[in-house]
Amino acid sequence: MKIVVGADHGGRELLGFLKTILERGRYEVVDVTPAGEGSIDYPDVAIDVARRISSGEFDRGILVCGTGIGMSMVANRFPNVRATLVHDAYTAEMSRRHNDSNILVLGGRTTGFGTAEQILKIWLETEFDGDKPGGERHRRRLNILKRLDSGIKVPSE
Numbered sequence: 048m049k050i051v052v053g054a055d056h057g058g059r060e061l062l063g064f065l066k067t068i069l070e071r072g073r074y075e076v077v078d079v080t081p082a083g084e085g086s087i088d089y090p091d092v093a094i095d096v097a098r099r100i101s102s103g104e105f106d107r108g109i110l111v112c113g114t115g116i117g118m119s120m121v122a123n124r125f126p127n128v129r130a131t132l133v134h135d136a137y138t139a140e141m142s143r144r145h146n147d148s149n150i151l152v153l154g155g156r157t158t159g160f161g162t163a164e165q166i167l168k169i170w171l172e173t174e175f176d177g178d179k180p181g182g183e184r185h186r187r188r189l190n191i192l193k194r195l196d197s198g199i200k201v202p203s204e
Contacts, residue, residue, distance in 0.1 A: 060155060062078075079099075092112075130150035
């Protein structure tokens, strides 16, 4: 699995920890975090990761900023991106099972290393239910998102 990762100054430490885990798991990891110790504009990093996911160049992405809020706001503006801000094991699992999340977003100042490791493991190992028997509702909902991505208006019901 090809994974692109990136962080701003508020997420650099947590992302470094997660990268070590990913590399031990033999994932192909590319880090787009800018070099240096100064402040980093989170939109620039989120744009870089989201573009690579949106284009299909990478299978999954991971973004980390101070809270994860800014990164998720930026990433979800790109077609075919389903960035999910995750705080615990349950939201990690559901983001994959029900939403087919392809970018995991974490807060470097709000998520401890132990919790982040648990989230990462669950997020990487959980499959999307929409491709399984009985998962039609999840596939249908993703198709609505795809229509929004292509500019087709979704009628209100």
